[in-house]
Amino acid sequence: MSFVVAIDGPAAAGKGTISKAVARHFGFAHLDTGLLYRAVGAKTLLGRDAVEAAQALTPEDLEDNDLRTPEVAQAASQVAVIADVRSALVAFQRHFAGRDGGAVLDGRDIGTVICPDADAKLFVTASAERRAERRYLELIEKGHDVTRGQVLEDVVARDTRDRERATAPLIAASDATEIDTSDLSIEQAVAAAVAAVSAKMPG
Numbered sequence: 001m002s003f004v005v006a007i008d009g010p011a012a013a014g015k016g017t018i019s020k021a022v023a024r025h026f027g028f029a030h031l032d033t034g035l036l037y038r039a040v041g042a043k044t045l046l047g048r049d050a051v052e053a054a055q056a057l058t059p060e061d062l063e064d065n066d067l068r069t070p071e072v073a074q075a076a077s078q079v080a081v082i083a084d085v086r087s088a089l090v091a092f093q094r095h096f097a098g099r100d101g102g103a104v105l106d107g108r109d110i111g112t113v114i115c116p117d118a119d120a121k122l123f124v125t126a127s128a129e130r131r132a133e134r135r136y137l138e139l140i141e142k143g144h145d146v147t148r149g150q151v152l153e154d155v156v157a158r159d160t161r162d163r164e165r166a167t168a169p170l171i172a173a174s175d176a177t178e179i180d181t182s183d184l185s186i187e188q189a190v191a192a193a194v195a196a197v198s199a200k201m202p203g
């Protein structure tokens with residue numbers, strides 16, 4: 001059986017946590033597509049050309065432990081505006097989505113561009129302040145030296161770039177179920193997501 005769940009939304013809205021939980025609940029594979037852009041962004045920080053890096057990307061590149069830094073996040077959102085970078089990453093994502101046994105992909109353009117025919121689509125949002133606070137606590141816990149103000153600025157800058165870019169901008173698919181996690185606990189957000197996906201399952 002193949003069943004595709006597309007989960008999109010802005011930075012730090014809870015997509016990662018929800019996607020992993022949905023994948024675990026249904027026994028599906030999960031791809032965090034942000035890692036593809038982060039891996040390309042990380043290579044540009046080392047001086048590589050973004051399009052060449054995207055074309056040469058391998059699954060092993062996604063296992064780099066240093067992809068979760070704020071510097072790499074900014075570099076990722078800068079390479080993500082380049083149409084040739086995006087098109088170089090399409091085949092990898094669609095191949096993942098087509099696997100037997102079901103797949104959850106999370107990102108910005110999964111329900112609109114990568115898998116417009118996905119069986120279930122979610123758009124996960126939260127206020128910029130809530131998202132920045134969560135990302136701040138995550139980064140502090142990992143030992144990063146950041147302030148709340150810097151993290152809010154970073155989140156807002158990435159959102160603006162993601163929403164305003166010409167190719168595959170961040171926007172909810174017209175048939176996506178929106179989940180605003182601003183006032184939800186993780187358990188409540190996951191339950192809402194699981195219910196929305198279940199509603200799209202046959203039988």
Ligand code: C5P
Pocket residue numbers: 011012033034035037038073076077078080106107108109110158162
């Ligand atoms: O989701 P994450 O924060 O890891 O993504 C990093 C950046 O990669 C985003 O800010 C966005 O610019 C880009 N991205 C994208 N399309 C995706 C996933 C991520 O443009 N499907």
